[in-house]
Amino acid sequence: MTVSRRFTAEFAGTAFLLAAVVGSGIMGDRLSGGNVAIALLANSIATGAALVALILTFGPISGAHFNPAVTLADAVLRGTAWRDVPAYLVAQLAGALCGVFSAHLMFGLQLVQVSQNVRAGGAQVFSEFVATFGLLSVIWGCVRRRPEAVPWAVGLYITGAYWFTASTSFANPAVTMARALTNTFAGIRPADVPAFAAAQLVGAGAATMLFRWLLPTLQRSAADVLVPHERAS
DSSP: OOHHHHHHHHHHHHHHHHHHHHHHHHHHHHHTTTOHHHHHHHHHHHHHHHHHHHHHHHHHHHOOOOSHHHHHHHHHTTSSOGGGHHHHHHHHHHHHHHHHHHHHHHTTOOSSOOOOOOOOSHHHHHHHHHHHHHHHHHHHHHHTTOGGGHHHHHHHHHHHHHHHSTTOOOOOHHHHHHHTTOOSTTOOOGGGHHHHHHHHHHHHHHHHHHHHHHOTTHHHHIIIIIOTHHHHO
16 A cells, blocks of 8 residues: 555544544533533443444554654554555644534534643643553554454443543644644644643553563564555555
């Protein structure tokens, strides 16, 4: 599979993911009558369901990372070639921004916004470490023997992590940066983005190192399963 096709798949998948995250947040907020729990429930279910569908759709093309932390971790395990990493990261960030702006257009909101939603403090940052550590653990734990379960496991994990983490589980640097440009239910204040992104990358790295030890054959599995495009090219 050519780099341009993989790039496009990562762009489109990440755009749809952010449209789901932000759009369902707006819809849930509007329909919940001020009940934040109901809005979060709607947001989490829609995001998890969309994520399953998007991984199933784009996984055979690009590996369906939609997340710089996943791409970097996969490169460490030689599942993604390092020469392709910059294109993946650009596609993910561009797709994330496009998804946010698309959600704004669908709901008749101002296209570009700056979030005022404060998500600061040690508890929030630690939550992002935990959320991303858990996400990469789910991926690496499933990919060795149950690769067909990865889309479902990831979608279910993200749905649950919305609720058991104080930060509502961003677990994705591209998602975090893009959500700084929506002053809606799903937003995050730009000043809080760097700490979130750092915690996410550390969490992804820690989980990857742990599973390299837990599953010594993980490196081969990542190359064989997560990025089938390498065999098809």
